Amino acid sequence: MSKYTGFFILASLLHFLCAMIRAYFIFLLTIVLAGCEEVDRLLGQSSKKPKIEYSYACLDSSVSGGTMNRRLEQAGDLIRDLAISEKKITDTLQTSYGTAFHEDAMQTKMFVINKDPAINRKLNEVLNRLLSAREDPSEIRYAIYALRDTMVNAFTFGGRIYITGAMLNKCAGKDELLYAIIGHEIGHSEVGHIKATIQDMELSNKIFGNEKGATFFQLKKLLTASFNQKNELEADYYGINLTNQLGYDVCAAVTFWKQMASNENRYNRVEDFFRSHPFSEMRATCLSTHIITNFNRNCGNIKPKI
Numbered sequence: 001m002s003k004y005t006g007f008f009i010l011a012s013l014l015h016f017l018c019a020m021i022r023a024y025f026i027f028l029l030t031i032v033l034a035g036c037e038e039v040d041r042l043l044g045q046s047s048k049k050p051k052i053e054y055s056y057a058c059l060d061s062s063v064s065g066g067t068m069n070r071r072l073e074q075a076g077d078l079i080r081d082l083a084i085s086e087k088k089i090t091d092t093l094q095t096s097y098g099t100a101f102h103e104d105a106m107q108t109k110m111f112v113i114n115k116d117p118a119i120n121r122k123l124n125e126v127l128n129r130l131l132s133a134r135e136d137p138s139e140i141r142y143a144i145y146a147l148r149d150t151m152v153n154a155f156t157f158g159g160r161i162y163i164t165g166a167m168l169n170k171c172a173g174k175d176e177l178l179y180a181i182i183g184h185e186i187g188h189s190e191v192g193h194i195k196a197t198i199q200d201m202e203l204s205n206k207i208f209g210n211e212k213g214a215t216f217f218q219l220k221k222l223l224t225a226s227f228n229q230k231n232e233l234e235a236d237y238y239g240i241n242l243t244n245q246l247g248y249d250v251c252a253a254v255t256f257w258k259q260m261a262s263n264e265n266r267y268n269r270v271e272d273f274f275r276s277h278p279f280s281e282m283r284a285t286c287l288s289t290h291i292i293t294n295f296n297r298n299c300g301n302i303k304p305k306i
């Protein structure tokens with residue numbers, strides 16, 4: 001063995017040793033970092049409120065037709081994914097869509113706004129309290145209006161919330177219901193339903209042009225009726241969580257949907273609002289289950305789990 005060979009073996013051994021030490025330190029560092037992350041996670045969790053559980057199993061009843069709903073939902077998701085890859089819809093853009101919609105509605109006299117100061121003061125108070133209770137607020141700018149309308153209804157677009165006189169009558173003396181209804185409308189914006197709607201609108205205009213785009217948009221709306229049901233329930237949960245957080249009686253919404261259920265046939269056929277919303281009885285059941293699971297409060301008359 002020449003002295004060069006000896007040197008080469010020694011150098012190789014040293015190199016191998018260094019590589020082992022380096023690997024050992026990297027391994028050690030990884031473990032320490034992972035451990036730190038776990039500790040952070042546990043600390044973060046312990047300082048937070050109990051996690052809210054969400055269930056949509058109640059929509060899969062024989063009334064809503066589970067399998068068909070899931071298929072339609074998948075179709076809706078597919079269209080939505082396409083739309084998402086097309087363009088990012090910012091909170092600012094959503095707000096400007098809301099402004100444009102509102103201005104158009106005023107110009108074409110689509111709505112008659114009730115300017116009664118007491119009503120508007122009340123609505124703004126409820127809106128602002130709900131907005132301040134949001135956990136991870138968007139930057140969407142909100143505004144609320146009372147409409148002179150005899151149909152029990154509430155709806156929203158781009159941060160503008162509209163609530164009819166008939167709905168306000170239903171809420172008379174029941175702040176807890178008003179909070180749940182307005183909270184529901186805020187939920188549509190905060191969890192991204194309006195964003196998805198705008199994406200659909202932009203995508204359909206891009207593919208089909210303005211005129212045909214509108215048709216595509218309507219078709220998609222019909223096709224994804226079940227997707228709407230899930231959205232409605234998601235917004236219901238959002239509204240009820242905020243209502244609970246502000247200390248109001250969460251069972252009022254359950255009572256409201258039970259009442260609406262007794263009028264279902266009458267309303268159901270007349271207005272889009274009631275077609276796109278889950279059947280009221282089912283909605284009351286879903287809400288009752290959500291309330292008993294998360295807030296340990298029994299609103300009574302809960303059907304067995306499906």
Ligand SMILES: [Zn+2]
Nearest residue numbers: 184188232235
């Ligand atoms: Zn809704």
